[in-house]
Amino acid sequence: MTLDRRSLLTGAAATAAAAVTAATVPAEASVKTAPPDAVGLLYDTTLCIGCKTCVVACREANDKKPDTSNSNGLWDAPLDLNGQTKNIIKLYKDPDSPVRSYFKSQCMHCVDPACVGACMIGALQKREKGIVTYKQEYCSGCRYCQVACPFEIPKFEWSSKAPLMVKCELCNHRLAEGKLPGCVEVCPRHAVIYGTREALLAEAKKRIADHPDRYRGYKDGDPPRVFGETDGGGTQCLVLSHVPYEKLGLPDLEETSHAGVPRSIQHGVYQGFIAPLALYAVLGAVVFRNKRAQDKDGGAA
Amino acid sequence: MKEHEGKYVLVVEGAIPTKENGIYCQIAGRTAVDILNDVAGKAGAIIAIGSCASWGGIPSADPNPTGATGAPMILKGKTVVTIPGCPANPYNLLGTVLQFATLGTLPALDEKGRPKFAYGRTIHEHCPRRAHFDAGRFVQKFGDEGHRQGWCLYKTGCKGPATHANCSVQHFGEVPDAWPIGVGHPCFGCTEQALAFRVPLHTTVDIDRATPPDTYAPLHAPMGKAAPVAAGVGGLVVGALVGAGWAASKKLGTTEEQASKEPRKEA
Numbered sequence: 001m002t003l004d005r006r007s008l009l010t011g012a013a014a015t016a017a018a019a020v021t022a023a024t025v026p027a028e029a030s031v032k033t034a035p036p037d038a039v040g041l042l043y044d045t046t047l048c049i050g051c052k053t054c055v056v057a058c059r060e061a062n063d064k065k066p067d068t069s070n071s072n073g074l075w076d077a078p079l080d081l082n083g084q085t086k087n088i089i090k091l092y093k094d095p096d097s098p099v100r101s102y103f104k105s106q107c108m109h110c111v112d113p114a115c116v117g118a119c120m121i122g123a124l125q126k127r128e129k130g131i132v133t134y135k136q137e138y139c140s141g142c143r144y145c146q147v148a149c150p151f152e153i154p155k156f157e158w159s160s161k162a163p164l165m166v167k168c169e170l171c172n173h174r175l176a177e178g179k180l181p182g183c184v185e186v187c188p189r190h191a192v193i194y195g196t197r198e199a200l201l202a203e204a205k206k207r208i209a210d211h212p213d214r215y216r217g218y219k220d221g222d223p224p225r226v227f228g229e230t231d232g233g234g235t236q237c238l239v240l241s242h243v244p245y246e247k248l249g250l251p252d253l254e255e256t257s258h259a260g261v262p263r264s265i266q267h268g269v270y271q272g273f274i275a276p277l278a279l280y281a282v283l284g285a286v287v288f289r290n291k292r293a294q295d296k297d298g299g300a301a
Numbered sequence: 302m303k304e305h306e307g308k309y310v311l312v313v314e315g316a317i318p319t320k321e322n323g324i325y326c327q328i329a330g331r332t333a334v335d336i337l338n339d340v341a342g343k344a345g346a347i348i349a350i351g352s353c354a355s356w357g358g359i360p361s362a363d364p365n366p367t368g369a370t371g372a373p374m375i376l377k378g379k380t381v382v383t384i385p386g387c388p389a390n391p392y393n394l395l396g397t398v399l400q401f402a403t404l405g406t407l408p409a410l411d412e413k414g415r416p417k418f419a420y421g422r423t424i425h426e427h428c429p430r431r432a433h434f435d436a437g438r439f440v441q442k443f444g445d446e447g448h449r450q451g452w453c454l455y456k457t458g459c460k461g462p463a464t465h466a467n468c469s470v471q472h473f474g475e476v477p478d479a480w481p482i483g484v485g486h487p488c489f490g491c492t493e494q495a496l497a498f499r500v501p502l503h504t505t506v507d508i509d510r511a512t513p514p515d516t517y518a519p520l521h522a523p524m525g526k527a528a529p530v531a532a533g534v535g536g537l538v539v540g541a542l543v544g545a546g547w548a549a550s551k552k553l554g555t556t557e558e559q560a561s562k563e564p565r566k567e568a
Contacts, residue, residue, distance in 0.1 A: 052513040066511040073507060074455075075435075075514035091517030103520065249520040 032112040034197050038130035040236030042200040043104045046214055047191035050089055050102040054183035058087035061171050061182030083157035086168045087183055092248055101243040107153045107168035109236035117263030118148035120270040130236055131170045148262050150232055150251045197236045204240050216244045233257030311344035313372040316353040316360040320368030341376050346401050348382045350394055352491055355383035362498035373414055382407055383414040387491035392471050393419040424461035424488050427469045435515040458503035460490030
């Protein structure tokens with residue numbers, strides 16, 4: 001069969017039409033609230049001593065091997081979260097002053113997560129207690145979640161032959177056994193604590209009220225506040241810091257989540273997989289028609 | 302021996318040669334294998350002291366002409382407490398014997414018969430120089446500045462990360478720092494059959510379960526930047542592909558038109 005320019009164009013037009021349909025699916029209301037039983041963590045940089053016990057405990061709790069790829073096998077020293085690291089302690093050093101701060105980087109468990117919005121088949125979803133969990137059997141490996149996340153948390157197992165997405169799931173397997181998340185259990189200074197979002201938010205606000213000069217806001221000079229109360233529509237993991245959040249690498253997010261945008265496309269286009277099937281049907285019809293026309297042509301000549 | 306049958310403690314010292322029916326070690330015409338089987342059969346507890354008795358030690362090093370091996374390998378099926386070490390720490394023998402004498406029990410053992418109280422963790426886990434390892438301060442060669450400063454001996458071939466023993470906390474004969482690392486020499490791995498007299502003295506070993514170093518990841522992981530040349534080459538490739546695609550689609554159209562004008566030959 002020969003491919004003509006017309007069928008190429010027809011195919012392209014059909015694709016474009018599908019895309020337009022997708023874009024016009026109305027966006028869902030993007031203001032969401034945390035479920036009443038939402039749980040999370042509260043991490044306080046003023047208490048963290050950077051011992052990395054939580055990093056080791058996280059590995060043990062989640063059956064992840066130490067990442068020695070940057071150190072010739074000597075140390076467990078990942079440079080960032082990655083396919084075998086769900087939790088990492090990073091260091092902020094102020095260039096102009098002796099101020100330092102540790103920062104625990106992990107999934108924030110957003111109230112309205114962008115990764116869930118971007119996930120077309122539903123591998124990433126907010127499940128029990130509002131925890132953003134991952135079901136590998138639904139993952140197509142598109143890595144849209146990696147792009148969508150404003151905190152750059154979900155990571156892909158690049159070194160695996162059958163790669164999965166890796167991110168903190170708040171040790172939900174341990175929670176089910178009545179245990180604490182691995183990092184919380186071992187923290188020697190309770191710099192990271194576990195509880196319901198409501199209780200953690202109250203505790204964080206109490207700490208600010210008790211020591212208003214100890215904590216900071218998003219930017220230098222901002223009044224102290226809890227990161228995650230409203231950022232990006234709110235997160236279930238909250239942060240308190242003696243260094244402006246901006247300097248800790250936390251993104252400057254609006255008070256509403258942007259998850260609605262990818263969700264309207266992803267959950268619209270792929271709703272029940274109807275649109276892709278329709279597109280394939282159109283393409284199939286075009287091919288069938290051309291083939292028939294060609295056969296007829298050949299028969300007549 | 303008959304009087305205390307089933308009650309006495311047998312402490313085996315030295316490797317046992319097994320080749321040629323054990324003729325390489327005989328006492329009064331009896332081979333060591335024979336004597337060991339006889340005495341061990343009536344013992345209340347059997348302890349192999351030193352690396353030779355525990356797994357063969359130096360005599361078992363390649364090519365092992367006498368077929369030397371340790372007591373547990375001959376006394377198969379019997380509980381043999383092994384206290385390897387070259388030499389073995391007397392405290393570990395004392396602890397084991399005292400427990401048997403006072404409580405009539407033996408200490409908890411690992412899979413190689415070593416008391417867990419002494420061999421439960423590696424030298425590396427409890428090394429006085431561990432902070433230097435975590436900070437990346439290594440002795441590069443003997444006598445250098447780091448060596449004088451008492452830095453970590455890993456790069457000079459220290460077997461501490463793979464050697465299970467309590468040398469670092471129970472110095473030999475209670476003399477402070479009387480153990481290899483204490484006097485500035487890498488651990489030899491004398492308690493490990495897989496290491497001592499097998500892995501060369503200054504060859505480094507793998508870290509069994511790596512732990513974080515005394516450094517931190519930056520807030521933003523370093524990322525490479527595209528070099529201008531690379532960007533240019535990439536642009537050229539993309540441009541060429543686009544051009545080729547356009548040309549190809551144009552050609553497709555022409556051939557199609559020609560095909561429709563000329564009658565098909567195969568028909």
